[in-house]
Amino acid sequence: MKKTIVVLTGAGVSAESGIATFRGSGGLWNGYSIEDVATPQGWHANPEMVLEFYNERRKDAAKAEPNAAHRALAKLEKAYDVQVITQNVDDLHERGGSTNVLHLHGILRQVRSTTHPNLVYDIGDKAIKLGDTCEKGGQLRPHIVWFGEAVPMIERAVRIASKADIFIVIGTSLVVYPAASLIHYVPKFAPKYLVDPNIGGVDGVSNLTIFQKKATEGVTELVDKLLGEV
Numbered sequence: 542m543k544k545t546i547v548v549l550t551g552a553g554v555s556a557e558s559g560i561a562t563f564r565g566s567g568g569l570w571n572g573y574s575i576e577d578v579a580t581p582q583g584w585h586a587n588p589e590m591v592l593e594f595y596n597e598r599r600k601d602a603a604k605a606e607p608n609a610a611h612r613a614l615a616k617l618e619k620a621y622d623v624q625v626i627t628q629n630v631d632d633l634h635e636r637g638g639s640t641n642v643l644h645l646h647g648i649l650r651q652v653r654s655t656t657h658p659n660l661v662y663d664i665g666d667k668a669i670k671l672g673d674t675c676e677k678g679g680q681l682r683p684h685i686v687w688f689g690e691a692v693p694m695i696e697r698a699v700r701i702a703s704k705a706d707i708f709i710v711i712g713t714s715l716v717v718y719p720a721a722s723l724i725h726y727v728p729k730f731a732p733k734y735l736v737d738p739n740i741g742g743v744d745g746v747s748n749l750t751i752f753q754k755k756a757t758e759g760v761t762e763l764v765d766k767l768l769g770e771v
């Protein structure tokens with residue numbers, strides 16, 4: 542039977558595709574403060590600005606290409622059951638070839654109705670503006686989990702993490718909860734790997750091997766090692 546590898550990724554895995562990380566930029570995110578564009582309060586105060594911000598991010602993500610780290614993770618599927626859990630809202634894992642991707646914090650290319658949250662639409666790289674509505678007339682908003690909002694996918698993610706034979710963490714500062722707590726649900730005996738040029742947030746984690754490297758280099762190396770073990 543194939544072993545299960547669970548991979549938790551953050552902004553660092555997409556950094557070398559040209560998508561800015563969140564906390565690497567002095568509290569500003571592409572020139573915006575996170576509170577203004579990634580909270581329900583920000584949305585109520587200035588929905589136009591929030592829509593514009595995500596329109597730009599959506600366009601940037603559509604132009605970006607998967608990098609060697611995304612592609613290496615897809616290669617792992619040759620020998621393992623692989624489940625990617627990502628905090629990223631881009632679709633670079635999918636375009637890099639991964640087939641099981643759970644988005645904890647939403648998806649840039651999707652929008653949903655503010656009045657009927659079950660109405661979710663795929664809009665590709667298109668922009669939305671005030672006045673763009675669902676079929677029932679409710680304003681559309683980004684299908685993104687903002688700070689202060691529930692993370693509906695977390696229970697599924699916890700179940701997945703608790704069944705990992707091998708767990709890999711790539712490019713996340715591990716400061717945003719509940720995502721950062723996932724590693725603590727992984728079985729104690731399971732080998733764990735961390736790929737990140739800056740190490741933190743992994744105190745007390747058992748069986749941990751650290752690749753203190755950028756994703757393209759560290760993930761490629763790790764994937765070669767894991768494929769060599771089967």
Ligand code: APR
Nearest residue numbers: 551552553556562563564628712713714717737739755756
């Ligand atoms: N390769 C690997 N890791 C990298 C690279 C790289 N080339 N460049 C930077 N990193 C690492 C940084 O060292 C840091 O640990 O990526 C991490 C990025 O951390 P954050 O910017 O905090 O991003 P992330 O952990 O994904 O943020 C979590 O916070 O803003 C919210 O909802 C948003 O999903 C996001 C969540």
